[in-house]
Each structure stands twice: as C-alpha cells, then as structure tokens.
Amino acid sequence: MGPVVKDQEPLSDAVARAASVQSLLVATDYDGVLAPLVADPMQATPLPGTIDTLRALAALPGVHVAVVSGRDLETLRTLTGIGEEEPLVLIGSHGAESSSAAVREAMEAAAVTPDDEVTLAGLRSDIEALVSEHHPEANVEHKSAAVVVHVRGIPREAGDAAIADARRVALDHPGVKVLKGKSVLELSVSHADKGSAVTALGRHVGAAARLYLGDDVTDEDAFTRMRRPEDVTVKVGTGSTAARYRVDDEQAVAELLTQLHQSCAAAHPAS
Numbered sequence: 001m002g003p004v005v006k007d008q009e010p011l012s013d014a015v016a017r018a019a020s021v022q023s024l025l026v027a028t029d030y031d032g033v034l035a036p037l038v039a040d041p042m043q044a045t046p047l048p049g050t051i052d053t054l055r056a057l058a059a060l061p062g063v064h065v066a067v068v069s070g071r072d073l074e075t076l077r078t079l080t081g082i083g084e085e086e087p088l089v090l091i092g093s094h095g096a097e098s099s100s101a102a103v104r105e106a107m108e109a110a111a112v113t114p115d116d117e118v119t120l121a122g123l124r125s126d127i128e129a130l131v132s133e134h135h136p137e138a139n140v141e142h143k144s145a146a147v148v149v150h151v152r153g154i155p156r157e158a159g160d161a162a163i164a165d166a167r168r169v170a171l172d173h174p175g176v177k178v179l180k181g182k183s184v185l186e187l188s189v190s191h192a193d194k195g196s197a198v199t200a201l202g203r204h205v206g207a208a209a210r211l212y213l214g215d216d217v218t219d220e221d222a223f224t225r226m227r228r229p230e231d232v233t234v235k236v237g238t239g240s241t242a243a244r245y246r247v248d249d250e251q252a253v254a255e256l257l258t259q260l261h262q263s264c265a266a267a268h269p270a271s
C-alpha cells in the first residue's frame with residue numbers, strides 16, 4: 001500500500017523529524033492498530049511488545065503517550081494492562097473518559113448527562129430484546145456510554161439485517177449517535193470525539209508535533225484536527241482517509257513505534 005499523498009516526505013523521515021521536536025505527543029488507537037481484530041472483543045490483545053514500546057517512549061523526556069479508543073476506560077485499562085500509576089494517558093469512549101484530568105476538563109461539555117443515562121438504559125433494553133428475539137447470532141457489547149451490536153464472523157446477510165434493525169431501533173431514541181465501525185454498529189449517548197480529546201491533550205502538554213495512528217472512521221476526527229506541518233497522521237489499513245500516511249497493518253504499527261522509539265531515544269536521551 002503506497003502513501004496517501006504522492007510526492008510527500010517518506011513516512012520514516014516524517015517520524016524522525018517528529019522525534020526531534022522538544023515536546024512530542026504520540027497518540028494511538030487500540031483495536032485494529034495495537035491489537036489485531038478478533039471475533040470476541042475481550043480477546044483483542046496487543047501485539048507482543050507494543051505496550052512496552054509505548055512505555056519506553058513515555059519514559060523519555062519530552063515524549064507524551066496516549067492510547068485513544070472507543071472502548072470504555074475500564075476495559076481499555078484491562079486490555080492494555082497500563083496501570084493507573086503509569087505516565088501513559090488513556091482516553092476512552094471516543095474521548096468522553098480519560099485518565100488525564102486536563103482531558104476530562106476539556107471534554108466536560110461533552111460529558112454524559114443524567115438524561116443521556118436514561119436514554120441509554122432504554123436503548124440497552126431495546127437492543128437486547130432485538131438481538132435475542134431476531135438476531136441471536138449477533139452479540140451485544142455494553143459500554144459506559146454506548147451499546148454495540150457486533151456481527152463479526154456471522155454470515156453477511158444476517159449481519160447486514162442485524163445492523164439495519166439496530167439502526168431502526170436507534171431512531172426511536174432521539175439524541176443517540178450512530179457510528180458504523182468495522183463489523184459493528186455503535187449506538188452512543190456520548191457527545192465526545194477523539195479529535196477534540198487528543199488536541200486538548202496536545203495543548204496541555206505543549207506538543208510541538210503530534211503523531212496519531214488509527215484505523216477506523218472515528219479516528220478521522222483526529223486526523224482532520226492534526227493538520228500542522230509538524231504533525232504525522234497514519235491510517236492503518238484500507239479505506240479513504242484524511243491521514244497523510246498509511247501503513248498496512250498492526251505489525252507495521254509495531255515496527256513504526258520501534259523506529260519512533262529509536263529516533264526519540266537518540267533525540268531525547270534520559271539525563
């Protein structure tokens with residue numbers, strides 16, 4: 001897979017350049033970027049070594065690291081194994097939740113309200129009823145601000161029917177945001193987006209450059225917000241994108257993070 005824009009600086013040069021700035025924010029999506037996609041969401045584990053590479057990056061002076069996901073914060077912490085005492089920032093529920101107080105403050109206006117909770121409770125029970133009565137081969141994932149219908153691994157026609165019916169259910173619940181992801185339909189009461197959360201974190205740490213890796217439609221909010229010449233945006237896999245660069249898969253992400261760590265370690269030696 002070639003670069004997204006022709007005749008631009010090669011990705012390896014852009015990574016080396018980003019590594020040399022005084023304050024760098026490295027932000028990465030989780031599913032489909034650090035962790036290969038699998039049928040059971042709770043079995044989606046990071047490729048060996050990737051979290052340790054992020055830890056090593058976060059230990060360097062002037063390098064800030066965040067994992068940004070549609071997962072809720074608690075699940076993201078469990079799946080990444082990143083502890084509360086570690087310097088890595090976790091951003092969950094597409095920006096609605098974060099381990100960083102600065103991000104929480106910036107996203108306060110997008111926080112889930114008690115009215116949203118009521119909407120979500122009604123939605124959860126309607127989706128559960130729909131799936132158990134009409135689409136038993138589909139699965140339902142409950143998150144703090146959303147309910148997700150999963151159709152990975154089931155026959156195409158059955159999956160499409162489940163997604164179409166879930167969309168219809170959402171219409172009965174005003175204020176619900178519908179996000180079509182990879183073999184999922186997410187119905188959310190969150191008003192947050194990854195782009196706002198990551199740019200808030202970048203501002204907070206005074207990032208001179210931001211490097212963002214993502215594979216799904218919700219990552220496009222981050223790609224479109226990171227348009228400074230110093231920023232490096234990387235789409236993982238196929239599909240149209242606002243990112244400047246593209247890599248094939250999670251293995252290529254692991255290699256890119258290793259290259260980034262080597263460049264950052266050379267540019268930001270620990271004192």
Ligand SMILES: O=P(O)(O)OC[C@H]1O[C@H](O[C@H]2O[C@H](CO)[C@@H](O)[C@H](O)[C@H]2O)[C@H](O)[C@@H](O)[C@@H]1O
Pocket residue numbers: 029030031032036037038039040041042044068069070071141143148150152181182183184186216218
């Ligand atoms: O923002 P992300 O970290 O990319 O999370 C997006 C969604 O990821 C999960 O679903 C995806 O991964 C599953 C496990 O590999 C896979 O079964 C599913 O088909 C994918 O769409 C997660 O379950 C969702 O809640 C996230 O919103």
